[in-house]
Amino acid sequence: MRISPEIQRRAMGQFATGVAVLTVPSPLEEPRGITVNSLTSLSLDPPLLLVAIDLRSPLNRALAESERFALSILRHEQEAISRHFASQPGGILRPGDLEPGPYGLPLVAGALATLVCRRTRSFPGGDHTIFVGELEEAALAPEEAEPLLYFRGRYLALSASAPCPGA
Numbered sequence: 001m002r003i004s005p006e007i008q009r010r011a012m013g014q015f016a017t018g019v020a021v022l023t024v025p026s027p028l029e030e031p032r033g034i035t036v037n038s039l040t041s042l043s044l045d046p047p048l049l050l051v052a053i054d055l056r057s058p059l060n061r062a063l064a065e066s067e068r069f070a071l072s073i074l075r076h077e078q079e080a081i082s083r084h085f086a087s088q089p090g091g092i093l094r095p096g097d098l099e100p101g102p103y104g105l106p107l108v109a110g111a112l113a114t115l116v117c118r119r120t121r122s123f124p125g126g127d128h129t130i131f132v133g134e135l136e137e138a139a140l141a142p143e144e145a146e147p148l149l150y151f152r153g154r155y156l157a158l159s160a161s162a163p164c165p166g167a
């Protein structure tokens with residue numbers, strides 16, 4: 001029996017992730033980006049990352065046509081930015097939320113880390129496309145900050161979670 005999308009969503013909702021915004025070259029006033037949690041570190045040598053993007057998203061075409069893309073890994077105060085790039089309610093983008101990066105790539109200001117990738121390959125993945133990028137630049141936030149987490153379809157901060165027993 002074929003598993004339902006609802007069951008898959010609920011099962012995979014148990015897999016807590018961070019949240020990142022993927023951007024393609026675009027003006028800061030009209031940034032083109034999408035909220036993703038499919039971001040995975042694929043290989044260290046060469047340094048590769050992958051993301052899976054819905055075929056229905058306008059970002060799928062934009063990414064296929066763009067030589068480079070950026071990822072901004074969000075801190076927990078940046079839920080509204082995640083909502084904005086996921087077309088969710090409460091997704092207000094404020095002046096100063098974004099800053100210019102290399103190659104005309106908008107970056108989220110104050111993100112935990114920003115990554116610049118050259119798009120290398122793509123593979124069909126059902127109703128998504130798997131895009132692989134070679135990591136060219138990585139910058140970390142200068143100070144410690146907490147990540148924005150996504151778990152069971154909700155945003156969470158790390159401090160709201162209990163510490164691991166024995167940790």
Ligand SMILES: Cc1cc2nc3c(=O)[nH]c(=O)nc-3n(C[C@H](O)[C@H](O)[C@H](O)COP(=O)(O)O)c2cc1C
Pocket residue numbers: 019034035036037038039051052053054056057058085086087128150
């Ligand atoms: C936390 C979170 C993670 C997401 N991860 C992905 C992802 O990895 N790939 C993807 O294609 N869509 C992902 N989405 C959905 C897109 O962000 C969202 O559906 C898309 O931006 C809708 O935009 P549109 O209505 O403007 O096309 C995610 C959404 C959220 C809230």
